[in-house]
Amino acid sequence: MPSDHEVAAGPSAPRRLSAAPTEGQRLHPFSLLFSIGQAARNLLIPGLLVWFAADNNRYELFLMVLFVPATLRALLKYATFRYRFAEGELVMKEGLIFRNERHVPFHRIQNIDWTQNPLHRLLRVASVRVETAGGTEPEAELQVLTVPAAEEMRHRVFEEKRRAGDPAAASLWVPDASEKRELARLGVGDLVLLGLISNRGLAIAAAGLGVAWELDFFDPSKWEEWFAGSLGQFIERVPDTWLWRSTLILAAILTAIVALRLLSVAWALLQFWNFRxxxxxxxxxxxxxxxxxxxxxxxxxxxxxxxxxxxxxxxxxxxxxxxxxxxxxxxxxxxxxxxxxxxxxxxxxxxxxxxxxxxxxxxxxxxxxxxxEGRAFRRVVKRELLIAVGVLVLPVLWWSAWWGTVVLLTVPWAIWDARARVRRxxxxxxxxxxxxxxxxxxxxxxxxxxxxxxxxxxxxxxxxxxxxxxxxxxxxxxxxxxxxxxxxxxxxxxxxxxxxxxxxxxxxxxxxxx
Amino acid sequence: MSEAGEEVGPEPPQRFRFETNPNLLRPDRPSTLEPAPTSEESTGDSLSIADGIERRVAPDSIRADRISGWIALLVLSGGGAVATGLLVALSGWPLPIRLALMGVWAFLTAAGLWLAHGWPALQWRRTSFRVDAGGIEIRKGVLWRRVINVSRSRIQHTDVSQGPLQRRFELATLIIHTAGTEHATVDLAGLSHATALKIRDHLISGEGDDAV
Structure with missing residues (x-):
């Protein structure tokens, strides 16, 4: 609420301590749910992995102990956090014993971003980030506000900025309704295409392998079991000829490629679904x-x-x-x-x-x-040839004349590479x-x-x-x-x-x- | 913006010349590759430092750098001497290896002496700066020679720092912070403290505009 409460902090004093009783708006009560949920996610998932992998129940207790401070912190934050719109700035207070009051002048606010996951949407709340220009972390993260409160926050801040006549700020924000036109939209087809040409699947697969490793999936005894089972029998039944072998290897490679592409497509679809x-x-x-x-x-x-x-x-x-x-x-x-x-x-x-x-x-x-410079080609090609010949061709040639001749092919490649690189x-x-x-x-x-x-x-x-x-x-x-x-x-x-x-x-x- | 994917035709590479807007090019400074600084850093008390003259940093910085080099050398070489001495005396290795070890120590110490003595002078010769109404231009680096331009309007804040040796010689390092990423801090060492303060005062005496 706009108040005539005296606020003297300038832009150089974003933080100020105050013992004054807090007043202003609270976060939404669902904040508790989300803060505790976040703590649970941060603690539980790695905890569960360790728990499964370790095969004993000590970690359950350990986790419960870790939960207590997180819950207390969430409660404390909810109970003490207040924000209000003062003259020319957004004021946030929190803390019981160590009180922290932060003044963010409206003219320093660059952006108000909000995120809604399905739970947010179900409960009609949003997590709001107030971003200022400097620094690596948002000036304030309000988790969570009701949608109208978040809208109000956005409205107030940018109206104030506009009223202050900040020429750059005046154009920073416009309410949802003033959307002028749609510039681009990505359909399912575009996203599938994006997935097909991106290599994101590889990263996902690598992450999956990491998890599998954590879960002792790579225990050799399990592998043996697996191999002795259906796959091993299948491989044994394949005729032992060169043609069949290579077909099998090719099929395996193709399967891997298709699987990776599918993962990439799934990633693109989830990430950029209904992109507007x-x-x-x-x-x-x-x-x-x-x-x-x-x-x-x-x-x-x-x-x-x-x-x-x-x-x-x-x-x-x-x-x-x-x-x-x-x-x-x-x-x-x-x-x-x-x-x-x-x-x-x-x-x-x-x-x-x-x-x-x-x-x-x-x-x-x-x-x-x-x-x-045109001379750059000569310089780059010299360097690349030196590397290609010195590091690859000569040692291999020394080791085997045949392979050395094969890797000699890197020479024209280096020339082409240098040329293309310089011309680009x-x-x-x-x-x-x-x-x-x-x-x-x-x-x-x-x-x-x-x-x-x-x-x-x-x-x-x-x-x-x-x-x-x-x-x-x-x-x-x-x-x-x-x-x-x-x-x-x-x-x-x-x-x-x-x-x-x-x-x-x-x-x-x-x-x-x- | 033109096409990103377009192929570059086989046109002959032309030397680019600024013909469109020559007055932005400062015709008074035709080649800036190896400027000869015309003055040592002092300007007298009344003159402004922002006169666009290429200046060297304080010659005293050579002495200060030499002393710090010698101190570093003393520590490193002394440690090396102890280690070498112990190995030579106690290891029981064959004589040629022991001699070679001593040789390596002597060589490294000699090289260190040469560096500690010679490098500060080389560095001083390659360090210069120029301040004008628009901002500061800093040249430095012996092997990798850099010229860095920072405009006044891009400076977020500046520091003037003095280490113990620098205090002894009344020198200072000017550190300029910008909002950039790769060169977010630009520093100029070896200035006399008074000059560093002068430059700082000039650089941050902006229009007081805080509207980031």
Whole structure:
């Protein structure tokens, strides 16, 4: 509730201790359910695995003991947590003995994200995250609020921001009703395609193997049992000829491939079920997910980098994906990493259009893509041949002349690889941004606005200096491990220097806004 | 944005030239590859540091770095001497191996001496900075030569830190924090403390805009 309660904390004092009696709104009582449920999930699943594997009941007791503090904490948080909307800021208090009061000025709030899994939806509540620009974790996590309360929170915060006249903030959020148009939607067909060309199944299978390992599934005696059973008998019955053997091996490989693809498809379907991307007044909103329904809002001003990605699989089917880097949140957190997909798969034209829509400043119909130095090919091929010949061909040749001749094939491959790698790497300047593309197997094309450039760096390694080259590195906020780094290598060193000066000047003359 | 998948045609690679917007290119600095810093770091008290002049860091930083190098060498080489001495005296290995061991120690110590003495000077020669109204440009690195530009408007906060040796020589390290990822902190060591403070004051005297 808006109150005339005095609040003096400025942006530099987000935390303040206070002994004042708490007032304001509570979390929903179901919070207890979800906090305890979360603790149960965190404790129970690994606990159960250990329990099954260990074959004794000591862990049951152990778990119960661990549960007590989690439950107490949940109770304490529910009993003491209050939030209220004060003038210009969101105030949250919690704690009984150690009291913590956090003031989050509205102008620092970047995004209010909420998540609803099926249980949330059943109980009509939502878990709300208040995100600010800096830091790796959300400023506040309100678990859980009723849907109207969550809506109110979103409404209040962004209305306040708008009223404060924050030019960037004014466009950050618009209520659900003001959704302007749908930009993309993924049907079952798209998701199946996405699953077929992604390698996610491999990761799932690896995780499954890990669990199986934990459960002593790989006990040799079990294997023997299994082999002596139906499979062993089947293998024994197969005629012992070269043809039959290879057929069997081929069939096994095919089965594995099909199984992995099916896993990938299942992953894609569950993860991106009913994917919708809609345009709002000045941002985008993506909703997707089968079990847990995710809603992420991407305010356009917050986008730091837009990358179009084409993996080999996507190229085969003429598709590509679109990722954005936004500031705030831990970039390497799995959840955050998933959120960065603006569109996991789409037709090339659609994705290219979408990229322009997300970052209209860098939309340029015909970019003048510049190659890196022509001499780079010689440099890269020298390095790759040195590795291929020195590490592979020579030792193998020494060991066996026949195999040595076979691995000699890596030489033309190295030449092709070097050529393709150097030719893929290109850069371009448009009116308001820098563009970079690279990647031999996975093609990536990125665009960054000048006002999102943090630092510009030019590096010359000893090799670079020998060849008169340099690497230009442009740093931006919020990059994760999987994101496209802007490292333009093999530039002529004079050119790299003038590019650096140009980009640094562009950065200096523009204002950075998260 | 143009097509990502388009094939690159066989056009001859052209040298890129900035013809569109030449005034952004600062024609007064045609080649910036190996600038010759014109001045030592001091500016006098009245002049602003933000004059766009390439400056070296304080020469005293060579002495400070040498001393810290010698201290490190003393520890490492002393430890090595004890270990070598013990092995030579007690191991009962054949004489050539023992001699070789001593040789290795002597060689490493000599190399360390050369590094401890020579490296700080090399580093000093390769370190320079330039501050102007837009921000700071830092050059450093002997083998990997870097030039880093940070604009004032991108600086989140700055630190000026002084270790014990630096305090002795009145030196300081300027540490600049940006919101970036890979180079989120940029540091410049070897400045005199006064200069570091001057640069800091210039860099963070912004418009006081907090609207992130």
């Amino acid at each position: 991307l809609a345009e709002q007044e000045s941002g985008l909103r993506a909703t997707y997910g089968f079990f847990t329904r995710h809603t992420s809002t991407i305010p356009r001003p917050r986008v730091q980098l837009v990358t179009q990605i084409e993996s080999i699989g996507q190229r085969w089917v003429g598709r590509r994906g679109l990722r954005v880097v936004t500031a705030g949140g831990d970039a390497d957190d799995d959840d955050q990493s998933r959120r960065r997909w603006l569109l996991p798969i789409g037709e090339r034209k659609v994705v290219a259009r979408l990229a322009d829509l997300v970052q209209p400043e860098t939309a340029a119909p015909d970019l003048d893509w510049q190659p890196v 790497m290109r850069w371009a300047l448009s009116g308001a941004g820098f563009h970079f593309r690279s990647g031999l197997w996975t093609h990536k094309v990125s665009a960054v606005r000048f006002n999102k450039i943090q630092t510009v760096q030019c590096v010359r390694s000893p090799f670079d200096r020998r060849y008169g080259m340099a690497t230009l590195a442009v740093d931006i906020a919020g990059l994760g491990n999987a994101d496209h780094r802007i490292h333009v290598r093999y530039l002529d060193s004079e050119l790299a220097e003038s590019l650096r000066v140009r980009l640094a000047n562009e950065a200096a003359t523009t204002r950075f806004r998260w």
